[in-house]
Amino acid sequence: MKQQNNPLPERLAALELLVNDTGLVDELKARQRAEADKRRAALAAELKALPNRERELAALAKDAAHEHAALEKAATQYREAERRDKEATARAVIAALTDEGARQAILTKLERSAPPELADALDDLSFADGLLRNAVRTDETANRSWTGVQVKAVTSNIDAIGAARAQLAEAQGAIRELARDGLMPSEAMVTRCAEIVAAAMEPAFAFIPRKLWDLRHDKPASDIVAEVRGYVQ
Incomplete structure (x- = not known):
């Protein structure tokens, strides 16, 4: 007698009933939870093993703030020095031009009176x-x-x-x-x-x-x- 093939959905439903009856689903879920708990425990242990660097980090942050303030002060001093340099150069140029202008004016008068x-x-x-x-x-x-x-x-x-x-x-x-x-x-x-x-x-x-x-x-x-x-x- 030829064996009759049931449709696929029916076969899957039957297989699910069989699994439920044998308790395999619960066992699989339990194993997954155990693995997840094991990983979480390992992460917790790794977190606990990290050193407490709160004081060191605070000191580093303080040093960084100090260096930043020093940089800002140096930049301000540089800008001030640059401003003074430009002003001094401008005064020297103006004085030289004034003297040269006066000199050229006198020379021109001498040439015209020759x-x-x-x-x-x-x-x-x-x-x-x-x-x-x-x-x-x-x-x-x-x-x-x-x-x-x-x-x-x-x-x-x-x-x-x-x-x-x-x-x-x-x-x-x-x-x-x-x-x-x-x-x-x-x-x-x-x-x-x-x-x-x-x-x-x-x-x-x-x-x-x-x-x-x-x-x-x-x-x-x-x-x-x-x-x-x-x-x-």
Whole structure:
């Protein structure tokens, strides 16, 4: 005779009844409670074994509070020192600017009260420098002057022109310093100025015709430049 298979829910219900009848569920629950109690007891023992560090923790907290207060005090002192440093620097800068302003004002007055011959000398030196810069320039590679016209004899004049211009610049500085000398008589100042100009112009006359230079106040600058071009070529 073939055995009849009961549906799954019915089989599960029957199995539950069997377990209840044998007391296995209660035994399993009891074992689980025992294991839980065992773990809780172990945790309680571990908690009890921990040292009581209340005093140590309080001391550490006190030290931390002390260090924090010291840090705040140091930060305040630093900010105060930084403020004083900025104020002192500002006072020094203002004092220096005030002194320099007063000095420059006096120097300006001295320059303006100097003999007019000094201002004329500065103009002449500046004009000579312009001639050297714009009118006397020879390209050795192309054998042409700065105007593009081919020249017969090409000389290495770039270094000489640079040296002449440097001497003109030094003379300009010397005349400005001369104008600031409030103790030198005007006549002596004019004489010294003429000496400075004469010495500074000597190298420039290697490129600027003296004859043309002597006529510079009677001719427009463009005419002088044009004539210097022709002279160089």
